[in-house]
Amino acid sequence: MKWGNMTLKFIRAAARNSFLAFATAVVLTSPAHAERVLEEHAISIGGEPMRYFRLYDTGAKAGKAKGASPVIVVVSGSGCAEFGSRLPYFFEKFPAPLDVYHLEKPHVGKAATGQPGTCSREYERADNLQRRVRDTREFLEAHPALAGLAPRTLALVGFSEGGHVAPIVAADSPKVGWLALGGIGGMRQADGFLVFADRGVAPYANPSSRALLEKQFAEIAADPGSLDKSFFGHPYAYWSSHLFHDPLPYFAKLDVPVVVAMGEKDESEPIESGRLLKAFFARHPDKRFKFIEYEGASHGLQRGDKRHVHDFIAGLAKWFRNDPAAFD
DSSP states (O other): OOSSSOHHHHHHHHHTOOOSSOEEEEEEEOOSSOOEEEEEEEEEETTEEEEEEEEEESSSOTTTSTTOOOEEEEEOOSSSSOOGGGHHHHTTTOOSSOEEEEEOOTTOOTTOOOOTTOSOHHHHHHOSHHHHHHHHHHHHHHSHHHHTOOTTOEEEEEETTHHHHHHHHHHHOTTEEEEEEESOOSSOHHHHHHHHHHHTOTTTTTTSOHHHHHHHHHHHHHSTTOSSSEETTEEHHHHHHHTTOOOHHHHHHOOSOEEEEEETTOSSSOHHHHHHHHHHHHTOTTSOEEEEEETTOOTTSEETTEEHHHHHHHHHHHHHTTOTTTTO
């Protein structure tokens, strides 16, 4: 299972050619004293109508019951596929009580698959790092339940591209008390692509190469607002906001616990990026940081039939309580 519709999918394709306006609820499980429910709602962010999803257990509310996990906000990965409807998959093994929110990206339609060529022009105009950070920040303040949270009582969980958005938001949000990330590290994305090229990983090394990538990066930097020129399935306007972003200064600002999980065989973000982040935090022992490397696993933390993403997310429940057995 991938982190939404991620970069590699587009790479392969390129290589081959006002609030609560509505709500729907689906009962997902029926334990003896609680039900796990997925709801979809509308909200205005930045003056635009957007959608968000909430996955929660009825009965005792997360963040309020004794020993409960905090309220969680999930920031998804790249692409125009609908992510919110898949929240139950990711939290399949997470113990009750659970309360999770996810703001869908602007101009992502209902049940959108995110297949190459299906993202709208409106989506592409809005698809950049700065907009995602702005929307996430505003969501934390615009949603009544989130706006009313006390300091350090909310957990941000970022997957893939969302793992670059979440630390920026966490660095200046007094609400955030925990940061959990999957499929990201501490490198600029451009540097990560060059690592892949040097290692001989397709398509970065073939059909592309270090020289071709560096030439492409220069072209993107020279025309950063272009929606008509594309690279690996995304417009230059998208790449100019992501490729050259340095995440380390934002990690340096954090004073909350951080956990990062990566697959050793990650095909979208090199494992060297995660190891670089691990080394960075080793030089800052005052910060609480944990790095999990799943042997042989992919960007989606999967190895064969083993879905480590379920174990990682379920382990957050203990990690929030500072349990040393978390992720065992």
